Structure formats: C-alpha cells, structure tokens
Amino acid sequence: MGMTSAQKRGFGATLWDWLTTVDHKKIGILYMAGGGFFFLMGGLEAVIIRIQLMSPENNFISAGLYNEMITMHGTTMIFLAAMPILLGLMNFIMPLQIGARDVAFPFLNSLGFWLFLFGGVLLNLSWFTGAPDAGWTNYAPLSIQSPGHGIDFYIMGLQLSGAGTLMGGINFIVTIVLMRAPGMTYMRMPLFTWTTFVASILILFAFPALTVGLFLMMFDRMFGSAFFDAALGGNAVIWQHLFWIFGHPEVYILILPVFGVFSEVFPTFAKKRLFGYTAMVFATFLIAFLGFMVWAHHMFTVGLGPVANSIFAVATMAIAVPTGIKIFNWLFTLWGGSIKINSAMLWALAFIPSFTIGGMTGVMLASAVADYQYHDTYFVIGHFHYVIVGGTVFGILSGLHYWWPKMFGKYLHEGLGQLSFWTFFVGFHLTFFIQHFLGLMGMPRRYWVFLENQGLDTGNLISSIGAFFMSFGVIVFLINIILTTIKGKKAPRDAWGSGRTLEWSISSPPVHYNYKQLPLVRGLDPLWIEKMEGNKNMTPAEPVDEIHMPNGSILPLIITIGMTIASYGFIYQTGNKLWLIAVYSGMAIALISMLTRSLKDDHGHHIPKEELERIGD
Amino acid sequence: MSHDHSIDPKNMPKDPSKATTEGKHKFMGLWIFLGGETVLFACLFGTYLALRNSNAGGPTTQELYGLGLVFLMTVLLLTSSLTSVYAIYHMKNNDFKKMQLWMGITALLGIGFLACEIYEFAHYIHGYGFTFRSSAFGSAFYALVGFHGGHVAFGLSWIITLMVRNAKRGLDLYNAPKFNTFALYWHFIDVVWVFIFTVVYLMGMVS
C-alpha cells in the first residue's frame, strides 16, 4: 500500500494524505508516533526526577520545578503516552483481527486522534509559562490555590484529549459489535479484540467522570463557582471521588489491552492454543466489573469511615482472583509448548513475574489498615510502576515487536531488541524494587529532597542508576526502529510462521482495504484451522466485488484546531477579556467545520472490481 | 450497499433508519454514546446531591423552587418526546411531510421548554440573587440543570439543521438514520429530565 506509492507522490501529497487520512491503520500509526513522542517527553521528565533524587539535598532543579516535573511526568505517561500507544495498537490490529475493512466511524476515529494530539501539545505548551504543579491527581484545594495558568493547561489539555479517547472507545465498541467477518462469533474473537472491547467499555463509562471533574475544576478556577470552595459550602472530596471514579478504571484501561497482547504472543510463540480461552474472556469482564467498584481504595486515608474502607478493601482484594486466573492460564499456555524465544516473547515472559510482584503489593495496599502506613510513600510509587511499567510498558513493547512486521512490513532487529530488553528489564527492577523499601523506611512521595544519613542515600542512588539503564534500553529501541526502517528484513504475511489469527492472513503491511474478500471464519484461531487443514490461506466468504471505502477529510484536523484555539482562549480570558475573541473564534471554526461535515453528503467511494482483480491482494 | 440511497418504492425497507450499514452503525453508536452520557449526568447528579444543602446562607431549595413552572416544563418535554415518536412512526410509513410536521412540533415544544428554563434562571438570579457563584449549591444546581439545558439546545439545533437540510430532497436511506438518532437522543434528554424534576425539584421541596 501507501509507502511506495506515497513516495512517488512527493512530500506535499504525502503530508496531505496523512493529515486527511481516515484509514484505521494510518491513524493507528499516528497514535503510536504521537504516543511515542510523549513517552520520550515523560521519560525525560522521569530522568530529571531521578537525577534530582540521586543524592541527598540535591540542587539539580528547584522545588517548584520539581513539582511541575512530577505532575507532568505522571500526566504525560498515563494520558499521552501509554493510552495513545495502546489506542494505536487497537486501531491497527483490532479491525484486522475481526476481518473488517475499517472501523465503524472512520471520520470520528481521525477526530479522536487529532484531539488527543492537540490536547497533549496544549498541555506541554504550559512548559513555556509554568506547568501544572498539583500532582497528576490534581487534588483540590491545592489545584484551586495553585497560582498561574499551569492547572488551567492541565484542565483544557486533558479535556481535549479525553474527548478524543471517548470517541475512540465508542468507535471500537460499535466496530466489534457490528463489523465482525462472517462466522466470527463473539466467542471466536481473539483475546486482543476482547480486551479492546472491554477496555473500550471502561473508557465509555470512566471518561465522562473525568469530563465532569474537569468541568467543575474549570468552573471553579475560571468562572468563580464554588464546588471545591469550603467557604461557600463546597467539598474538595468531590474532586477525589470524580477523579478516582475515572482514575481507577483508567488503570484497567491501561492493563487490559496488554493482557490481550500477551494472550496473542504466548500462543504464537508456544505454538499452542491459548489455555482457558473462555475463562480468559470471563476474567477480563470480571476485572472490568470489579475495577469499577474499588476507586475509594485510593482514598483510604481521607476518612471515609471503617465500613466504606472495608467494603472497598475487600472488593480490591477480589480483583486478584480473576487476575490470578489469567496468570495461570498464560503459564499453562506455555507448559508443554514448543517455545520460541525472541524479543516479543522476552517482554511477555518478563511481564509475568514483574506484574505479579506489582499485583502482590497491590493486595498489600488493599488492606485499608496497612495502607495508613504505606499511603503517599515510595512503596506506592514502587507498586504502581510495577504494574504500569511491568505490565503496560512491557506489554506495549511486546506488542510492538510482535506486530511490527505486520504494521510496517519489516522485522525489528532481533539482537538490538534483546539488548534493549535486557537493559530495560534490569534497569526497571533496579529502579523500582528498591523503592518499596525506601517507602517502608518512610520516604514520602512528591518530596523535592531527602535528608542525608537517614538510610535513604544508597537506595535512591541505586534507583537512579536503574533509570539510566532504562533510558539506554529506550534509546536502543529507537535506534532499532531507525535502522530497520532503513534496511530491515522484509516480512511475509504470516511473519512468525505460527500466526493463528486473521491479521496474519493478509499482506504485511496490509492493503488499505485490508481484505479483498472478507474471510470465512470457521472457529477460534481461524488461520491456524486453515493451516492445519492444509489450506494456504483463509477461505473467502464472498466473491470479489467492488469495495466501499470512506473518503479522507481534513475537517477533523480543522475542528481540533478550532477547539484548541478556544481552549487557549479559555485559559487566558481570566486575566484579559480580549482572549474571549480566541474562545469565540475557535468555537466558530469548530462549529462551522462540524456543520460542513453534516450538511455536505459524503457517501465514500468504491474500489472497482477490475482494479481489485488487477492488484491481487 | 447500493449507490442509490433513495428509497425504492417497490421495496420499502421495514425500518429505513436501519436499512444501510451506515444506518446500523449510527444507531449503535448513538446508543453507546448514551451509555457514556448516563455516567456524565450521574456525576452531575452526584455532585448536586452532595451540595444541595450547601447554600452558604442563601435561599434553600424549599424557598427557591416553584412546582408550577416545573410541571409545565415537564409536560412540554414529555409531550415533545411523544411527538418525536409520531415523527418516526410516519418515517416508517414513508410519509415525509407528516414526519417533518411532527419533528417541527417537537422542536417547538423544545423551544418552549428552553424558554421556561431561561425564565426560571433569570427569576432565580434577579429575584433571589441566587447565582452560579453564590454558593456551592448554586454551582451544583446550575451545572446540572444547565448541562441538561445545553443538551436541549444542542438537540434543537440538530433537528432544525436536519429539517432544513432535507426539506427539499425528502426521505432517503442516507438521512433516515440521522432523524432516527436525533429521536433517540431526544428521548434520552427526557429521561434525564424525569430525574431532574424528581431529584432536584420534587425532593428539594420535600426535605
């Protein structure tokens, strides 16, 4: 597809193609590129934090800048790095796995991406005038009191990218419900599709809570309302509830898709079907369901009372059960398999012990009484980095190595892949394992400095050294991408030779309409079934006929630009009412483009049968 | 999917709003969106429930609310829900003129509702000095009811745009799903209002 023909078209045309694309594969790549960029930003912030904490009473950065650094590190990594990269993988892979030619709402898909990107850029523009500094949780009343416009950037930036994510979630749900290929029943869907589905449901139900929370925060900071103002009867705990009603499902939004990734990687490289498929699906739903009822475990020390604390403690511990089911199912998938170790598999294998440690400390934290001891210490930092790095980041890297040949038609270099794995893996444990003990020794989180000779010096030094190992691993991974893009080994359609699911039945990278003929799915792991019966490829479910595809559009980008201008206006209109011009003109741009979209009929286009027959597949 | 989106007289689909792939997607997408909207309003209701007695010395709910206007607003919105059902009924019978007529009535009732709401807000502000900024109760009240009013206003501009856009070309398989998704959205606005009049106004008058 694209790549070769795009190069012939020249730079301007290629750029225009990417700006107007509604192709789920290109949008997926855009998501991953955007998320990757913010991942580097967040990583840089992390390194700065670790340099500051390398030695006692260090003076590398000022206390105020340190607050900005931790806030931006957390916010960037969660909202702008981990989630978009996952959305990118889902966008690229899920439609291929269910045998669809695109997502249900291609236009909305593009709009969602641009909203995320501009939201992220807006948030990061705050570095020039003062970044948000109330922590990624942005608790009131600290966030209400914070001077300057940092928090306002946080509010508007997250509002924009949150709206984009919500659109993505709705889109994926409709795609999975309505666009499965003939024969692809729910219980034949690959696990990655299942976890995409469940994570999308979580997005659907969790993000509106963030939207409301951000609106209330915006009204309080910009328009003088009193939601969190105790003097006028407000209550700051409302923010905490709203934030965590969103925020806890959010961590499952981050982890469930990578559970799906591992459930694809293990069977492929163990050459064995996934153990306990039904239990895996069920456990995914159970995790999502329980994940919605445990948010108050972030608030144990607020003073909700012993009854509420106990209920949330028990619900939290219960999540360990479905997660345990999953861990055992992966182990049983490996058991007796003919295992092939490569970088994708290494990340997946390393995930199991790393994530299990994070899960164990999670159960420790779930005990409300003990949590009074752990709360706001480095123990918590250690815990959630074990689940988010040891789970989500390992999963993302495993998925990237696994699907890279499918997405770009070239393998990543195996040696470089293993080098980046080992340095990152060792660095990760160096950095975060010791932090549990620092926390237990009483080192609080979010403090700018620690004092000398309190037993914290060596631990912090080790932790910082680990951070450099991780950075090295990331740099090697970047070099790997660049080198293999220039001259990588070309990948065939079934890149690993043992692909089980539909995406391995089409060319690498796929043509822009994915399937010339929709495949007929005859069971779980449809490609594997065909291969076992001696067929080279999927049996088509339809004759070759013209294909209906959506048209590209620049409108999503223009809508987003309008909204970004309006957001900028909102941030600064508190000081100078002239900025209202930006608010209104930005809104006008967005509304006029939306109107254009709805008034102008767009029926998409058809790829004629003759062309399909000429190209082959 | 065929190139020609207009309804074939010999082969009238049972439900023109779900006859095309695109129509099915729109239908499902709107429902899923409404699931998210439920949580959005849940959070606003929760905030209101937590702050409804935080009047900071201002008027209490009993002093403020009047049931007469609220009842009128309820009847307006409930009736507009029924009239949009009539509109969809005529859509299924392929009677575009009557569908437009009933959608028009729906819009008029919606405008009536919105006018009442604006009057109500103005009355609170000028009669009681009860504003968005005067107390946490004020903030929560205007946020919840205002978000709902905003949804009504959005729905109105949606249906008016649709009616004007399609006035000349009539009903076809391309625009039938658009009318249908509007109707679903409009019912949902009514659902939210049922809880607003119960939880905000009626319960506010009781306790």
Add this chain to the structure above:
Amino acid sequence: MTDEMSTRKINSFQKQKNKQEMQRMVVSFALMIIFTLIAFALVMLEVPSTYVIPIILLLAFVQVGFQFFYFMHLKDKGHEVPSQIIYGGVFITVMVALTFTVITWW
C-alpha cells in the same frame, strides 16, 4: 419527489403493525403523564418525606423504563447490546449517587 413518496404504497400489513405500535406508545405516554401527576401531587399534599421520596423515585424509574423500553424500543430485537450498555450506565449511576450521598460528608 416528496409527493411521490407520500403516495407510495407500503405493505399494508406493515402499516397495520406500525399503527398498533403507535397505539401502545400513546398508552405509555398517558401512563407517564399520570405518574408525573401522582409524583407532583404527593409532594404538594406534603406527604411525609419518609414515604414520598422512595415513591417518587420509584415513579421516576418506572417512567424512565417506559421511555427506554417503549419510546426507544429497548425491548425490541436487535437491542441486546444497547440494553446491556444502558444497564451498565444505570448501575454506575446508582453507585455514584450512593457515593455522593453517603461518603462525601462525615
């Protein structure tokens, strides 16, 4: 084109079915108005709040049920996924409402 449309013959069986459904809609609308009247009346008659609050909440739920199942056809075939999603939303709504009434102030 419009005139043509309105005169077109539609399957008379289908038309009859649509009409029957419309009648059911009108009945549910009448019930909704009655429920509203009862709720307002209970409050205006100043029934003690211990009774009136659960009753009006119940009436609201029933009314919303009519909206969803009849006006929005949630009871019909092909609405399995939408109804699951709405049940999910309602579940979260109840949880959120409980949270904000029970564990926000103490």
